[in-house]
Structures are given as C-alpha cells and as structure tokens.
C-alpha cells in the first residue's frame with residue numbers, strides 16, 4: 001500500500017470513527033430524551049378532585065370565587081390542587097412556598113398568561129398588558145411601566161392623590177349617604193388624572209359613567225373557566241343562531257363597552273398632545289417617550305390602569321365596611337393620627353411612615369378580604385416537574401391568594417390590626433395581593449399611596465358607624481362579588497365629621513387645593 005492510499009484509508013477510517021461517535025452521541029441524546037420524557041410521563045399528576053367520566057373536572061373549574069372551596073382544596077390536597085376537563089388543565093397553588101418556587105424561581109416558565117378566548121379575543125382585551133403573553137413586546141412594556149411607576153417615580157403623583165382624597169372627604173361632609181358613589185368618582189378621578197392628566201370636572205361627566213359596568217364585566221370574564229369557550233376555543237365556530245351560540249352576542253356587547261371605555265380618554269390625550277396642551281400624566285409621558293405605545297399596542301397601559309380602579313375601589317369599600325363594624329379599631333387609629341399629625345391639618349402621604357397603627361389597620365383591611373382572591377392566572381410554557389409531580393405544558397396556574405391570606409394567622413376571620421404589630425406578625429398582604437415574580441403588579445406603590453390617602457383622611461376627619469342595629473346586622477351579612485376582583489356588594493353606613501372643626505378643616509383644605 002502506497003502512502004497516498006494509506007492516508008486515504010486512515011482519513012476514511014477517521015471519518016467513519018467521527019461519524020460513529022457523532023451517531024453514538026445523538027443516540028444517547030435521543031435515548032436520554034426518551035427516558036426523561038418517559039420517566040416524566042411516569043410521574044403522577046398533582047392531587048385533586050376525582051374527574052367524572054367524559055366531563056372530567058368541568059364542574060370544579062374556578063369559574064367564580066368560592067372561598068370555602070379555596071380553603072377546602074388547601075386542607076384536602078396540600079400545596080397543589082390539579083384538575084382538568086376537555087383537555088384544559090388547571091393547577092392551584094395553595095402555599096407561599098409553591099408560589100415562590102414556581103412564580104419567582106422558575107419565572108421563565110411560569111410568567112405566561114393563558115389564552116383568554118372570551119375576554120381577550122372576543123371582547124378585545126387581548127392587548128391589555130395584564131393579559132398579553134410573556135413575549136418581547138410584553139417585556140419592553142413592562143420596563144416602561146416599571147420606570148414610570150416605581151416607588152420613587154410615583155411620588156410625583158402624591159399631590160394629585162392627596163387633592164382627590166380631599167375632594168372625596170369634602171363629598172363626605174356634604175353628602176355622606178352617597179359615600180360609595182363618592183368613592184367610585186374619587187377612583188375614577190385618580191385614574192383619569194394620573195393616567196391622562198384629565199381635569200376632575202371632565203372626568204365626572206364624560207368618562208366615569210360606564211366604568212363600573214365595564215369593570216364588573218372584565219372581572220366576571222377573566223377567571224379561568226368562566227366561559228366554556230375558554231376551555232374549548234373551537235366553540236367559537238358555533239354560529240350565533242345555533243343553540244349555545246348566545247355567547248357571541250355577549251362578546252359583542254362586551255367588545256363595544258370596553259372599546260368605548262378605553263379609547264375615548266386615550267384619544268382625548270393624543271389630541272391634546274398634538275396641540276401641545278396635555279398636562280403631565282402617565283400616558284402623556286409614555287406616549288412622548290416610547291414608540292411601543294404609538295402603534296398597535298396603544299391600549300395596553302390604559303387597560304392595565306382600568307383594572308386598577310376596580311381593585312382600589314374594592315379595597316376602600318372594605319375599609320368602610322370594617323370601620324363601621326369596629327369602632328374600637330377606628331378610635332385607636334384616630335388617637336394615633338391626633339398624636340402624630342395633630343388636629344390642625346389633614347394627613348399627607350409623607351406622614352405614612354410615622355403611623356404604625358394606621359399602616360397595620362391598612363394591612364389588615366387588605367388581608368381580611370383579599371380583593372384578588374385568585375390573582376391573574378398564568379400558563380406553563382413547557383412541561384415541568386415539581387415535588388415529584390408532573391405539570392404538563394399549557395397548564396393554567398392559579399395562586400390561591402385567599403388561602404395565603406388565611407394561613408399563619410390565628411383567628412383569621414377576625415379583624416385585628418394589632419396582629420401586624422406583633423413580633424411574630426403574619427406576612428405583609430402587599431406581598432401577595434399584588435401578585436408575584438416577573439408579573440407582579442407594577443401599580444403597587446401608586447395603589448398603596450392612594451389607599452393610604454383616603455384611609456388616613458377619612459380616619460382623621462370622620463366617624464364611620466352603622467346607623468342602627470338593623471344596619472349593623474346588614475353590614476355583618478354583606479355579600480362579596482365572586483369575580484377576578486372581589487368587592488363588597490352595596491352596603492350603607494353613617495359617616496359624620498368627628499367635630500365641627502374637622503368639617504371646617506376639610507372645607508378649608510379643599511378650597512386651598514385649588515380643585
């Protein structure tokens with residue numbers, strides 16, 4: 001054999017060896033993949049209610065909030081409750097640890113949102129930041145939101161929030177019996193003033209009217225399993241005239257209601273910006289800064305903020321309900337305000353850190369009845385394994401925030417602000433009511449300042465009581481709505497200025513605010 005032939009043989013042997021090795025490695029990878037997926041598939045699904053023939057767990061799907069069931073799941077199944085129906089699976093996380101492990105530590109896998117067929121696709125909320133999937137556009141938007149709403153940035157909104165809380169206090173002096181209407185107006189004003197810089201008067205007449213219906217609609221349609229079409233998207237093809245096609249008309253009504261609510265104020269700001277008149281506001285700042293909001297994505301921020309009005313409203317309504325039922329706690333907070341702030345001025349947001357009891361009372365209001373009992377659902381991007389259980393790709397994952405609010409809390413159903421002043425205090429509710437991980441509510445600081453402004457002003461200047469024994473009994477029986485945002489249904493109580501001087505102080509501060 002000559003040297004050329006020898007080198008050709010060696011080269012071909014080398015190639016052969018290389019190819020053999022490569023195939024071997026590939027084979028190992030495939031085997032490993034098959035082994036892993038086989039062993040993954042061999043793992044059990046998390047525990048949960050026994051599925052029924054054909055319909056699986058359709059009847060157990062969390063289509064509305066059932067507080068008893070939320071606690072039962074935690075007691076019966078432990079950290080995880082799994083259910084599935086018609087190819088749609090839901091995993092409920094019942095402990096702080098499971099939520100932190102999955103939403104915080106495995107954020108890349110657990111930050112997606114499920115497909116909201118009714119609310120997102122049929123009613124047009126698909127571009128709302130809270131519902132969009134975890135993609136590049138979302139990440140960019142999130143950065144902007146965090147920039148505009150972080151703890152420092154929101155300080156610039158404190159004066160607006162204080163002024164509007166004052167307008168509310170004045171409405172309590174003049175028309176105390178209409179306090180829930182006043183509250184709705186207040187929050188509509190805050191949202192519109194901060195979001196758009198719209199003046200308070202414009203806000204009243206033009207933009208607030210439909211807000212409440214729209215919020216209730218969104219709240220109803222965004223729980224997993226609220227509509228069958230969410231579980232089985234192919235049902236969209238059922239014609240409207242066919243039996244079971246009635247949801248098309250509901251979707252169309254919802255679409256226009258949401259569209260009008262969202263676009264009118266947004267267009268107003270854009271027009272004002274064109275002529276250089278828009279005052280500083282969240283949307284004006286973002287529109288001026290960011291291309292992302294100019295094209296297709298223009299509803300996103302607005303929708304995010306619209307949800308906010310509902311959540312803040314619900315929290316404050318619960319505050320009034322609890323104050324009417326607990327005059328002793330109210331008096332303790334008033335004593336602290338009188339000592340720290342005095343009776344010659346009303347409290348400001350900047351006073352908050354010097355008011356431990358008022359803060360504890362606010363935390364207990366947020367814990368006693370969490371307004372977002374199931375937060376906003378997530379979806380798994382890939383198959384996963386947790387605590388020896390298989391979690392299939394596409395599972396809708398719901399944190400059982402209600403269970404978190406009741407855990408590690410002695411006598412959880414009682415209203416006790418003092419528990420947040422004890423050395424072994426429970427977790428701060430702000431750590432769970434605003435969501436978790438990469439999708440935690442960006443409006444958290446704004447919301448807390450707003451709640452504080454109204455709570456502190458009300459406590460400083462008013463007494464909230466039931467008018468009589470019958471009203472007290474009715475207050476104790478108040479029902480709560482069962483949607484994504486859970487709010488007390490209409491209730492009444494008696495609100496009176498603590499003294500003639502308090503009423504005078506509110507009137508004077510209001511005059512001075514220039515509203």
Ligand code: HEM
Pocket residue numbers: 129130131142145149304305307308309311312315371372375376377433434435436437438439440441442443444446447
């Ligand atoms: C008491 C008041 C509020 C509560 C209880 C609340 C609660 C929540 C919750 C539970 C989420 C879902 C978080 C998750 O998926 O983990 C959320 C998302 C969101 N919130 Fe809030 N929120 C409040 C006020 C606000 C305010 C004032 C704003 C805006 C100024 C706001 C803007 C948003 C936005 C844009 C999202 C979507 C975030 C995302 O999907 O990445 N919220 N909120």
